[in-house]
Amino acid sequence: MATGTATLHAKSLLGENGWLENVRLTLTDGNISTLEADCPARPGDECHNVIVSAMPNLHSHAFQRAMAGLAEMRGTGSDSFWSWRTNMYHFALSMTPDDVEAVASQLYMEMLEAGFSRVGEFHYLHHDKDGTPFANIAEMADRVASASATTGIDLTLLPVFYAHAGFGGTAPTDGQRRFINSVDQFEKLIAACNITAQNHDGMVVGVAPHSLRAVTPDELAKISQMVGPNPVHIHIAEQLLEVKDCLAWSGQRPVEWLLDHADLSAQWCLIHATHMTDDETTRMAQTGAIAGLCPITEGNLGDGTFPAAPFLAQGGKFGIGSDSNVQISIPSELRQLEYSQRLHHNSRNAIANISSSTGRTLFSHALSGGATALATDSGIATGKPANFIALDTREASYLAEDHILDAWIFAETITVGDVWVRGKKVVQDGRHIARDQIAPRFQKTMCNLLSK
CATH class of the missing domain: 3.20.20.140 (Metal-dependent hydrolases)
Structure with missing residues (x-):
């Protein structure tokens, strides 16, 4: 779990009750401590276009x-x-x-x-x-x-x-x-x-x-x-x-x-x-x-x-x-x-x-x-674990709300950008933060398994 505080801003965010615009999130010790809609970004906020819950x-x-x-x-x-x-x-x-x-x-x-x-x-x-x-x-x-x-x-x-x-x-x-x-x-x-x-x-x-x-x-x-x-x-x-x-x-x-x-x-x-x-x-x-x-x-x-x-x-x-x-x-x-x-x-x-x-x-x-x-919580709301995805919408920036999900699932013109789990960013720009350590070990393991 991430400790400390971070602030993010999303132009669009899929909350528990639907799409919200201009949303500012405060993450504290791995949870969402505040969620404010119709709120402009502030200096120091990490800004994203679209945020949805992780799956x-x-x-x-x-x-x-x-x-x-x-x-x-x-x-x-x-x-x-x-x-x-x-x-x-x-x-x-x-x-x-x-x-x-x-x-x-x-x-x-x-x-x-x-x-x-x-x-x-x-x-x-x-x-x-x-x-x-x-x-x-x-x-x-x-x-x-x-x-x-x-x-x-x-x-x-x-x-x-x-x-x-x-x-x-x-x-x-x-x-x-x-x-x-x-x-x-x-x-x-x-x-x-x-x-x-x-x-x-x-x-x-x-x-x-x-x-x-x-x-x-x-x-x-x-x-x-x-x-x-x-x-x-x-x-x-x-x-x-x-x-x-x-x-x-x-x-x-x-x-x-x-x-x-x-x-x-x-x-x-x-x-x-x-x-x-x-x-x-x-x-x-x-x-x-x-x-x-x-x-x-x-x-x-x-x-x-x-x-x-x-x-x-x-x-x-x-x-x-x-x-x-x-x-x-x-x-x-x-x-x-x-x-x-x-x-x-x-x-x-x-x-x-x-x-x-x-x-x-x-x-x-x-x-x-x-x-x-899996006996866990889901959705993006105050008090819940900060588990969510920032979608990369650069190839379809003209889409809004549910069309974003439709394009992600059926056209794949939208992809996963960043991912947070309990407040810690574990994926940035589509790449896991420890990929350079994990992938070579896997490659070596597979070579050994296939040689048996």
């Missing part, structure tokens, strides 16, 4: 950043999520704690440069290469936390409970050995992560039962109670084969089963939730659970299309995540989501309400839903 990234597997661009060779048969997973296991089994920290640092730097201010790290690479727990059971989690501290991104750590290879308690495979914990062992991991959080400002510890195929019902009930009111995230209904296998196991579809057997609320984030019936969609929206959408990864893996229009029509809430981290971009995630709906419904501006900006609608939903999913 939460609600779903990330940091180590998979090492795979970006390395899983696009077609195999001998039909490629799918399951063939991609084989490649992912190869990287998961080869990485050391130093490797994970270097890759996570590169990733989190890129997230900040993209305008994300907090990451929900769905962390399941727990143990040593042979599956043996480290002497410090939270060694890998500590490396993730260290990467967040090095880069300045806020962290909601979501340690993953993973115990089985399939529905009904199937024994795990050897390729999953670094993920696996017993309930008792996992409870010790959570305790260790909570100790780590005490030394990292703003860090939140939630929990992530990996999926219904990786936990039994009894385990799910125990795991979801380990973090009190903090976030509970779970992969659900991402793949058609998952739906088929869940029906064979329980007679119910994955989301249907979860709705009937878990006390869903805004504490829960259902990652993907791609394959739902109309009834599941309505019921999920009514619980207040957040849909954790990862449109780029879902498109990359050929997962399917989330039923966004009916979900939002029922009051559903969503946030966005970068998941496999094949690309890190707020506008690309939101644009992919909207375009998937346009292709599915054969219509334009599929998510926005009548006479509303699609860019503003997407941005506002993702901001609010992502903050809820």
